[in-house]
Amino acid sequence: MSKNDIPENIVTTKLDQFIGWARSYSLWQYVFGTACCAMEFMSVSSSHYDTDRFGAAMPRYSPRQSDMLMVVGTINHKNAPVLRRIWEQMADPKYVVAVGACAVSGGFYRNYATLQGCDLVIPVDVYIPGCPPRPEMILDGIMALQEKIRKSKHYL
Ligand code: SF4
Numbered sequence: 001m002s003k004n005d006i007p008e009n010i011v012t013t014k015l016d017q018f019i020g021w022a023r024s025y026s027l028w029q030y031v032f033g034t035a036c037c038a039m040e041f042m043s044v045s046s047s048h049y050d051t052d053r054f055g056a057a058m059p060r061y062s063p064r065q066s067d068m069l070m071v072v073g074t075i076n077h078k079n080a081p082v083l084r085r086i087w088e089q090m091a092d093p094k095y096v097v098a099v100g101a102c103a104v105s106g107g108f109y110r111n112y113a114t115l116q117g118c119d120l121v122i123p124v125d126v127y128i129p130g131c132p133p134r135p136e137m138i139l140d141g142i143m144a145l146q147e148k149i150r151k152s153k154h155y156l
Helices: 014-026 036-042 078-087 101-105 135-151
Strands: 029-033 068-072 095-099 125-130
Touching: 014 135, 029 036, 029 078, 036 068, 036 135, 068 078, 095 101, 095 135, 125 135
Parallel strands: 029 068, 068 095, 095 125
Antiparallel strands: none
């Protein structure tokens, strides 16, 4: 059968691409908010920014029901093990977004108490800089994660 034999109302794709597309638009977020970035993050959840467009609007309050961990704010050495435990409780496939300079690198807190980036305790998929990042930057980060998910291998 050639490409021209396929009727116009038929769409073909690969199973792996279909799973990637579906997963990229079905992101259930767990927000690990610890500091001022979390205030800015709240505005992202408003209707103005409409994260429903990306299938990423619904926060879950259990890591077992979430697949997108948003690390929002400063992580110190005391709550780093808690963050790690939450990440471990999430089912695969799971993704991590570091939101803001503190989550990315410790921000301007160069002291004994602050973890110099959440990627020291969990793997991070997308880094969003800024202190705090603008809502548009957070949306851009979500879209970057969607792109990464779509390009990942899903079906073995
Ligand atoms: S990056 Fe800036 S706004 Fe965000 S938690 Fe750190 S100090 Fe606060």
